[in-house]
Amino acid sequence: MLQQPAVRPAIRTDSLRPMSPAPRSDFDRSANPLAQSMQLMGAAMSFPRNSEIFGENEPADYVYLVVSGSVRTYKILSDGRRQVGGFYLAGDIFGLEFADDHSFSAEAISDAKVVVVKRSALTALAGRDAAIARELFALTGRELGRTRDHVLLLVKSAQERVASFLLEMATRTSTGNVVELPMSRQDIADYLGLTIETVSRTLRGLETTAAIEVPTSRRIVLRNRAALSRLNS
Amino acid sequence: MLQQPAVRPAIRTDSLRPMSPAPRSDFDRSANPLAQSMQLMGAAMSFPRNSEIFGENEPADYVYLVVSGSVRTYKILSDGRRQVGGFYLAGDIFGLEFADDHSFSAEAISDAKVVVVKRSALTALAGRDAAIARELFALTGRELGRTRDHVLLLVKSAQERVASFLLEMATRTSTGNVVELPMSRQDIADYLGLTIETVSRTLRGLETTAAIEVPTSRRIVLRNRAALSRLNS
């Protein structure tokens, strides 16, 4: 059901160092002033695939910017099931909290470079710089919007959930009609509130109706966006 | 399935007037500085039961504070189903948006008094008053937290959803173990992503196990919170 027991490496301060020249998938940090500031203020860290970045109930003293790779946030429910709260790709900011502690855990989906900024430093900067404050507020608003969409996703049929997910990923990665999924079927299932079997079968179903192609399990080609959107609700 | 077609009264400016002496269930506005400011800045309006306060896709030019009564926000999905986003009781603020338009509709569940504040006025005030800005930010954080909890709710079993809902309502209304529900079974069902039949049967089930009592359909007595919490996940 749940995948491998989470490795839990201590945060490795030896990997704190200035960013090296950007590898291919690094985020263009000139785009977003908040991400830009975080780059300047923060420390770059590397997290190997499946390693924990922070844990639920740990103090939320840092905010994180994905430079490369991708990240999932999740929560383990009392019955052992895992609910994935969201996926964060290069350029995305995660770990934003309003309470003292994190309400989710975060793990690297693939080897990830992340810039880590002290939350207190960020709020202090927001106090001095109104543009940053606005940006931070807007970011929170986007996170809220995304979470509201997640709620809507979870009341739809399996087909609708998978179709919505694919369209969302296509928008976020914007590589034409080819979506490279960084996450496993289990991650997708736990995000959509389905089982891996249902995700797999649903993808197969969409392939059968020629809405998508699945050349490899991590690569999906959208063949008929209109059909997917029609399912989208 | 969906209840009566929404009445759609124009906003009645004749009800714009200073607050009269608080009726019994009015919110104690001294508690929250943001609510306090909204009281001062805003106009009081009354909305009859089931009337629309704002509609999805309308410009989000106002923010709302519930003075008395209660409010639901919701969205109609393409297949006609309704998803309730949340319930807002006296003292709660709703209608907060970060885009130009509302992403949900809002209706009065029972006759409701609401204070309406221009969004631009509120953001202007936040620009001048750091305490208000903080409060607004914190409010957004709470809304985000509540929405994240809603996500977690929707992946649980019917029993767990209903139990969680009852516990949440008990916390929010804090009338000991007696919960007076302002909303219909249909409202609850659409919030929990279930049908009214399932909500009804699940309440009956909880009653059978002596976790709750249901003296009238709108009144629930929590007899065994521990049992409910155990279901809560």
Next chain:
DNA sequence: CGACCATTTGATATGGATCAAGCGATGTGG
């Protein structure tokens, strides 16, 4: 090559939806 792990595929079980009545409270017109 062989082991391991993710994914797919198949067979069956089940929780909640759907369809269909029944029931009780509330309000309305005669």
Next chain:
DNA sequence: CCACATCGCTTGATCCATATCAAATGGTCG
């Protein structure tokens, strides 16, 4: 003030989408 219509809720019978259990397949890495 009663008979009756209405509406929200409950209860019952059946169906179906997705979960669960089980096994086969395929890709990756030592």
